[in-house]
Amino acid sequence: MAKKDIKIIVGLWVLALILSALTTWAYMISYNPATATHGPASISEPTTHWLFQPASSVAERVRTESAWMVFIIMPFLYGPFLMLFYIISRFSKSRHPVADKPNENLTLEVAWTIVPALALIVMAVPAYEALRYMEIPPARPDQVINVTGAQFYWQYELPRYGLTTTDNGTITIDAKTGRATEEDSWLHLPINKTVLMNGQSFQVNHAWWVPAFGVKFDVIPGRINTVWFDTKKKGYFKGQCAELCGTLHAYMRIQVVVEEEKDFYEWVLRKGGTIPEEEEARVVELLGADYRERFAPKDGAKPASLPAATESAKSPVPATAGATEATGSK
């Protein structure tokens, strides 16, 4: 190989590195945690996800770790592509009628084995840190949710409040309010809390997946899988069952509402949940001492008169099948 060729190859790979750095830079600036403080304000907005709209520390962690991965790996995409384009333009039969003599270069072969291997090791280190972060749940999670996948709905149990709710995936937008009538049967979570989820199933496999939380885990009969995340943004987050579970698998959509603690407690009370003693003080502080009378559901589902000022007041809670069933089963 001529000296000139070596220069060109080095040049192409330097270009690949630069392109990779640019890609990584574009990736980094595409999301600014300081300004992106809110999730989607309604369920009709498009899905958010871990890459550009992370809504939990886990998702953010995966996002930053992936930047490193993009930086290390992309040269190995750009490099071969640049070389391929160059080869096609320079070494066609018309431009280069006689092929060069066969050659061999052991150093080169060793180099292109060792360098990618080193790159992979360098890439793996932050990946494992992120993995550890994902795998070790907080010792005292603020909320514990037991989720059960069933054909074809999700059932959430909040054992602390003696509360169960069922999300059957449907969304019916009320034309007047612009909000979904099923909202109360979805999973609600208070903001800025850590959440531990235990997943189980009694029939077939499903997977609980909310991209914005950076969380996906299979629920499999005969075992309990666990994940954790925290809620860093208010809003409506969408997910989807991610393990083929039968005919209506596509309809096993997931809706999660992250809201202020106050709204969360109101939801708990509307659903007929009970406040445990250790949280009583906090609830009184947020909702007032007479919260029981004001928010307890009447006839199983209907809440008492709601203070007009709150968000939730805009949507009177419907007696959907899911909601009634859930409250009844408590």
Add this chain to the structure above:
Amino acid sequence: MSIATPPKEPQGGGVIDLDVYTPIEEPRTKTTQHKGILRWLTTVDHKMIGVMYLWFAGFSVIFGGALAGLIRTQLAFPNGIGGKPLMTPEYFNQFIGMHATFMMFGFVIPAFAGFGNYVIPIMIGARDMAFPKMNAFAFWILVPSGLLMASSFFFGSIPGGWTSYAPLSTKTYAPNLGVDMWIFAIHLAGVSSILGAINFIVTMSNMRAPGMKWFRMPLFCWATLVTSWLQLIGTPVLAGVVTMLLTDRILDTGFFNPAKGGDPLLYQHLFWFYSHPAVYIMMIPGFGMVSQVIQTFSGRPTFGYKGMVYATAFIGVVGFLVWGHHMFSAGMEPWLRAYFGFMTMLVGVPTGVKIFSWLATLWGGSIRFTTSMMFALGFLGLFTIGGISGVFLANVPFDVQVHDTYFVVAHIHYVMFGGAVMTIFAALYYWFPKMSGRYLSERLGKVIFWLIFTGMNVTFLPMHWLGIAGMARRIYTYRPEFHSLNMIVSSGYLLMLTGGLLLVGNVFYTLLAKRRTAPNDAWGGNEVQNTLEWMTTSPPPAHNFDRVPKIVPMAYESLHH
């Protein structure tokens, strides 16, 4: 017929005629007794069997491609047309399962087996495979397997995708006969696979012509050898796991039933123990074929031949140690996730070695842009994308986000369509003149290449984004925000369909209307790689060579002792 005059030294080394080798006479005389269709039905000739494998693959790809069309139509109109749904989710789920099964077990693997059967005995200078009758048996057992698989449609087919995870595939959730038929079809295909693998291993171990040392075998032979070992070791495990599923279904055992002390996760472990190596079974022969094509049309022998062989073998070995990467979100020990992630990244290293070797071969070449070469170059680019997304997926935190989403669908199609299928098309254009004596149209070939290449990218590139943005795989309807991208994806299918139909038309036209014009060395320039299939007539006689060739070292071989 005679073997072409040995290419002049010192450029290419070459071939010396020698009568030291006794051909296997008995099976060959049998095949020539019949004429017409009976000749095909009774043949034990490796070339005819190879061609029949290729026809089988052709039918499968048409069937699988049609199913893909149905899938893409549904996803273009997820809410039906004019309020009328196009298909039920039951059918959709069967279509995705059957599409994958037919494309992988009906198209890619048989196509590789077909080219291998046809070319490998010739490449190593043998008269036939080691066990010609077993070879015929291995092919003919594939036919009932395919029929059984296709007819399972009338019995509910497989409701759970090609992976057929328990418990969804157990009696309780899939009471129909379809799953049982699928299991038996897998059994038959598995037997075919194992017998074929044994045959290739024995053939290459025992029947190489004098002078054809291990490290003189063309890379396609090496690739098929490694693949055969993977098949031999892996397939029994697949047969085992589907048998366990079968007994769970019909004998009420409880391997995968937690109520009886079984575990659904066991199914996944056993299934992927085979099916991860299987993805390499569906790629490695393609690597080999592409190496042949690139040597021929760049005018340079493969750079780092031995490195290529070692890389292939390394992929084969490590391929058995990474199955857990399909189960990162299924629940396993933390250290196991770390282990499987790391091993998977390791696969990227030999894969990189191969890509770099091809590039170094091309560098300094004198490239003829035939259709075959264009498919090979297309393969190089597309497979790189698939390999890179594979390394992304080896990152456990990243994989957990995109597992079971359209990102994985994009990955598998960049490696299997951009990889395996492109190499099959390259090989088809490359060896078609050898097999039939006729050239496929080069002008039309380029149109076909661009249609398929563009269509493939329009179809599969946006899928990466869909997966990240939240579209799960195997869903027959989706949230409205994914609609516009899905329309683009489905339109890419139409481009590929056009290309595919033109290709089918061109194959039939060429076979029926064109004359045999191909010389021995159909593409010229065989002195570069000196493989034996170009030293006999096109098509070769039943006994391949009048005289058994003896191989002498090639001039450049001193480079890679």
